[in-house]
Amino acid sequence: MPAGSTYTPIATTTLGSAQSQVDFSSITASYTDLVLVMNTKGSTTNYPFLQLNGATGTSYSTTTLTGSGTTATSVRQTNTANPYLSSDAANTTDFVFNAILHFQNYSNTTTFKTVLIRANSASTGTGATVLLYRSTAAIDTITLKLNTGTYAIGSTFTLYGIASA
């Protein structure tokens, strides 16, 4: 039998000032998956990347399928500290970048963590990314950083929790 409604908003942020990073911390472990939705603008054209649990080391890697409007290709990062959400999809100075990040089984403590990402920029491109964080720790902090510049005023970030039966 169904276990009742889920897909619950946990936290949301609308930036009132430019920020170089956005944090969701003290995330409850009471859900099965997390979904983060972001709709943002950059102070300059920049690229968002993810940091989990404050880990700044090279414990991340990504594989990305990406399209620029003229070319479809794939790229990957290995042993990186800056795992990008996308390749062609940039956070431009227009309100055109959006991404949805899926953190599945984020609170289990026995497996590495894998994140599925869909990112779009009407200006520069679109793509899908799978991101590996080589840690078995439960995720309790999610930080969205940038390679340069800031997220502009009005950028929105919302975190949802999904609980399975």
Place this chain on the structure above:
Amino acid sequence: MLNQIAAIHGTGVAAATNSYESIATATPSGVSSFSFTSIPSTYKHLQVRGLVFTSAATNPEYSFNGSGSGYNGHHLFGTDSSAFSNAYFAYNYNPSASYPSVFIMDILDYTNTNKYKVTRTLAGCDTNGGTSEVALWSGLWQNTAAINQITFTGAGANYASGSHFALYGIKG
């Protein structure tokens, strides 16, 4: 509003937060297949969110209502330096028993008896420089029957410890 954004741009068709419900969960281990059975017909769409470990590299597959025929699919994927596409019916590529592969599958209008059933899936597995893949899958089951059972198979491998499949219903 943000849920509407999610509906447009995500693989999920989640809408209002009170319209998305958990139906069942499976944690298969040491088995070559398992099923969600007796799926209620009270939703508009279904979504399966999975984290998969298998005993060997495989393209795990799925089927509906115990039927072994009528399936087609397309697969758009990236590995490390190129984009590829082929005609193939599966839901993920799990290249390693050591790294989790994940997927989100939407099964649309699953109770509609007037049309064939279709799926769409976002999936991927990264292994930090080893064989990795991120993919978009489409699926077609050429059958008009309402779906009341989903079976996931290892396609030659067993599901391993750590696997987690969750079935959700989305109201329409």
